[in-house]
Amino acid sequence: MTDSTFSQRLIDKLGRDAVVTAPDAIAPWLSDWRGLYTGHAQAVVRPSSTADVAACLALCSEARVPVVPRGGNTGLCGGATPDASPANVIVSLDRMHAIRSIDTIGNTLVAEAGCILGNLRRAAADEHRLLPLSLAAEDSCQLGGNLSTNAGGVNVVRYGMTRELVLGLEAALPNGEIFHGLRTLRKDNTGYDLKQLLIGAEGTLGIITAAALRLYPRNDVRVVVLAAVNSSQQALDLFELLFERGGPRMQAFEFFTAECLDMVLEQVEGMRAPFAERHPGYVLIELADTVDEAALRELVETVIGEALERELCVDAAVSESIAQVNSMWRLREEISEAQRADGPHVKHDVSLPIASIPAFLASAGERVNKHHAGVRLIVFGHFGDGNLHYNLSRPAGAPRDFFKQHGEGLTAEVLDEVARYGGSISAEHGIGQLKREYFSRYKDPLEIRLMREVRKVFDPHGIMNPGKIF
Amino acid sequence: MTDSTFSQRLIDKLGRDAVVTAPDAIAPWLSDWRGLYTGHAQAVVRPSSTADVAACLALCSEARVPVVPRGGNTGLCGGATPDASPANVIVSLDRMHAIRSIDTIGNTLVAEAGCILGNLRRAAADEHRLLPLSLAAEDSCQLGGNLSTNAGGVNVVRYGMTRELVLGLEAALPNGEIFHGLRTLRKDNTGYDLKQLLIGAEGTLGIITAAALRLYPRNDVRVVVLAAVNSSQQALDLFELLFERGGPRMQAFEFFTAECLDMVLEQVEGMRAPFAERHPGYVLIELADTVDEAALRELVETVIGEALERELCVDAAVSESIAQVNSMWRLREEISEAQRADGPHVKHDVSLPIASIPAFLASAGERVNKHHAGVRLIVFGHFGDGNLHYNLSRPAGAPRDFFKQHGEGLTAEVLDEVARYGGSISAEHGIGQLKREYFSRYKDPLEIRLMREVRKVFDPHGIMNPGKIF
CATH class of the missing domain: 3.30.70.2190 (Alpha-Beta Plaits)
Incomplete structure (x- = not known):
């Protein structure tokens, strides 16, 4: 449903100030920050409470309107960018940025999904605690995006991924129900740990509205x-x-x-x-x-x-x-930044069994060079996690659009080599739109089938973030 | 199906030595170690490979025969004890106890589910690494049981629960398919993290056959x-x-x-x-x-x-x-051990938001005392995790069967008070049979519904560990 009736329904339910419908006001929400993807939407909704997020999803579900959750738009795989459907409703939690509590005995921080990560880190530090999640985009990315992509960053070798920092989640499910899992408990063995599904789901199972995170002592x-x-x-x-x-x-x-x-x-x-x-x-x-x-x-x-x-x-x-x-x-x-300044390039965020990194670097380098001599390898990353940013820059003197012709072939070479070593084609960036095809190529069909069925459990009408992951 | 035809099918597929059918040989497998529960079974299957576990499940699935996975039988909630159905097949992985690899660069240990935890800890220590999972039963419990109950223990405050130590899992699913998730990667953001469902599922989604675990430096x-x-x-x-x-x-x-x-x-x-x-x-x-x-x-x-x-x-x-x-x-x-020697008692393994422990201890003590004066509180536990073993011993001079009459009422008082503080009725022991009723009383109906639907995705015929959790 894309007519103005639906937008009106959103406005009636959530208020005029929470719903953006003017095309020029929507335009900035339609692309990822790298400009790789641009889509369409009939409205951007900016709810100010969990109940409003749920109400929005209930309306979308009823009308079978696709929903694209959006955080700080710092993702690298187009996971928060809408597809071509004019019916899309983008849901941004940027108005939900309250820190609900910081507890220095239980060592927990409870915050809403629209909080900027850097603000949370500073708030924890003020209470002599460390929120260990740290990454380049921390002063613009939002907690909801960090959770939905299971973000990594520079301190994973010590503290683990975002997933390992999560004690509890609150989320709005596609049908408008609220998942009240915002527990701060360190131990809770009562049935399946459902929050684990929402973490890293890239907005395909619901919208995380708040999280309880684990804090550590400050390491000054x-x-x-x-x-x-x-x-x-x-x-x-x-x-x-x-x-x-x-x-x-x-x-x-x-x-x-x-x-x-x-x-x-x-x-x-x-x-x-x-x-x-x-x-x-x-x-x-x-x-x-x-x-x-x-x-x-x-x-x-x-x-x-x-x-x-x-x-x-x-x-x-x-x-x-x-x-x-x-x-x-x-x-x-x-x-x-240096690689960006150097010109167009191709990024691969891969991980490997740590001990096999040297062999991988040798054989992947050979394959890249064989595919096209002179491609410059810009390889760096979180070695202690087996995570390489295996990036390619164009050969010296090659035209700026070199990767238009060669990018896909080179990526196939790299990812194929990653798979050969039992590695992952996405270590910390997720799948989004960018790696969907490779996901379906390299992931075990049994796992994909289970994921599809789990997705159906949460989102029977398939309204959540269509075209992402699978 | 309980007739000898089915046992014969198991024998034909897995070999005579892998299938126990004589009633006196089966008898020791039918009770939990505390003697709280006793059930029935037509056979005990002891496969020696992942393929055989899968083959056994395929046969059971086809014939709709219920399956009860069993580890070291050290659980406290009857999760590995069969129910009253004579059709049950108990599957023990005690013959699958190989350590497949220890990697001191990637810091991983890959082992089969039948391994005794203490043996894994010693094997890691020999390579100058620490497997941090440590609990009283470590010299008889098996890795598969630790994973299926998401075991806790004494070092959770530093290293987290079993879940946090798992990098990858291999499992046989109810229909006989094998889940090949035995990755040793530290980072892998490719879709939903399905292994999280198997961890803590108490054998209701499949049988974990092997795991890749995270190792730490030794702390001598x-x-x-x-x-x-x-x-x-x-x-x-x-x-x-x-x-x-x-x-x-x-x-x-x-x-x-x-x-x-x-x-x-x-x-x-x-x-x-x-x-x-x-x-x-x-x-x-x-x-x-x-x-x-x-x-x-x-x-x-x-x-x-x-x-x-x-x-x-x-x-x-x-x-x-x-x-x-x-x-x-x-x-x-x-x-x-002292409490056991003192006589019959009731255990409660609960967790609370850490800061609310003092208030909980005061009000729960009051409720217990009001319910029956003189009940002795034996309260200890992993304070740093908010986890209390809130145990009760009978009043001085009370008959040994005191808890036959009063146990249930006292447990209801304690768990109700736990719920009032937003705590968990099972911090680290799981639900099994023992806490099923309380699980359905205190868990959010939305979460129970999602769990039931997820269970159906993995086990459409409902053969896995019937009567456990929910």
Whole structure:
């Protein structure tokens, strides 16, 4: 139903200020931020309460109107962008941004899905607690999107994915019922853990309206090491040592290649090479603790000393101030921006059994090169999680539209190689529209069938986020 | 189907040695270890491969024969005990006890569901890794049971429940298909995380045949504190301080009342009171780390010194040797045995929002006492997880069958009070047969409906573990 009657019904139920229907006001909501996808919609609904989200879904369900939930629009797979149907209703929770509670005994934070992640992190820090989910988009992404994509980020090696931080969820189901699962309990073995289905469902099972998250102690004592390695295998050996010795203090173990650093130094102003020589790869390790900087520094220096002696790295620098912590991190964090500045490129967010990364890098590199010589590999990522951002930039001198012709073929080569190693074609970004075809190619048909049937349980009329995942 | 034809079909498919049919050989499989439940079965099947588990389920599915999966029979809710139907087939995975791999770079352990938990812990330790799941029954319980009940134990405050340790699962589904989800990936955002449904499903969705588990660094440096507190509120304030300062090192925070300690000292030989005076409550805290015992001890002593000064506890002893670590732990671990020796009793495994524990203890105690004066409260548990074992022993001088008359009424009082605080009627033991009625009373009907429909997706003919959960 796309006529004005339906919009009027939404307005009658939710109020004039909650429903946007003017085409020019809707326009900014129709594309993903990278501009890969643009769709259509008859209205954008911005409810201000869980009851209103549920009421909106009840109306859409009754009229069989498709619903596209939208968070901060920072996703990389088009999961929050509507398809071509003019009937779509986009539901944004940006007006639901209350922090309902922070409990420093139970160590929980309860917040609405429209909250900006960075705001939640700061609110927790103010109460001497850490909300560990941290990622580049944290000052624009929304909690609902983080939950719906099971977001990862830089601290997964220590704290796990978003899923592992969730104690409870509140959600509006497609038929307008409210799932009252906003429990703050640490332990609750009463039947199937249904909230696990909503996490990472990319808005296909309902709309998460609020979550209870687990908080950790603040780790204000931080030491960062930037180590140069001669191979990815050496990086893994270093990982093994740090994991054993650093124990729970290790909260990031990032890797990037010489080509990544070259690009950062070339494209981003004010960056300096960290070592006198160029090395094949670099590892950025962060250890953090609640107390005693001297003890942490001593631990790090002892372990890195041993690593140099045992030839698990070829050079290393240990941060001596927060300014150095930040400048070391910038070398890693600016890679995406540098690659964007370099021009069109193709991203692959994949994961592998950690020990097989070196073999994968060798064979995938060979396949890419065989498919088209000169393609530049910009490979970096969360090594400690087996997660690589295996990105491609066009060959030097190639036209800007190089990937129009070669992108799909190159992606097929990369993902096929990932599958051969038992890896995942989407480590932390989800499926959305972008990887739908690859999802159906590589996922076990039995799992897809079960997912379809589970989807039907939650959404019998198929109104939720059509065209996403499968 | 219960006639000998079906048993013969099982034998033809799986081999004579995998199928037990003689009534006297079946008898030991028909009861739970506490002797609360006894059922019937036509056969016990002991497959030696995933394919055989699947083949068995396919036969049962075709003939609509009910299947009862059984692990180490250490459960407390009768979840692995068959019901009264003579048609039941019990499936035990005790012959599937291979460790398929241990990876010290990816930090994963892949093992079959029939493995004894303690053996897995020792195998990991041999490779300098920790499998953190630890509970009283670890030398007889099996991994499959741990997964199917989402077991908890003493280290949940640091490492989470069994669910949080699972990277991948392999399972046989009721129709005989095999769910090939035995991935060791740390990150995999490709669709719904279906394995989460199998975890904690108590064998109602299929039979888990193997799992990939997350390993941690070994924490060989351990310091235990036994602190005396004058109230549960004081214990919580102490928890808050330890959490903030101890950070990730805190791996147990246990509480027990004076009455628990009295019973241990009375019933268990060779136990000594830890303090000169009797105190209202006791807290056992373990901190553990990968390195540097002196630093850990200094941290603990500083924090406990501050706690004493700020009156967050009234007395405290810090372990000075592994022998002391063990003897402090025994005070806590012997409570169950002491209560058993004292005579018949009723167990409640509940959880609460942590901060509401003191209020709950006050009001639940009042309700119990009002229902029947003199009932002895034996309350202990994993305070740091909000998990209480809120157990009752009969009044002094009451007949041994006191709970025959009063047990049900008292349980209703306790669980009703748990529900009033938004707690869970089963924190870590599951539902099984024991708590089915309370499950249907306290669980949201919407959640029960969704669970029933999900169950139908996996098990359309309803053959799996009938009469369990709901």
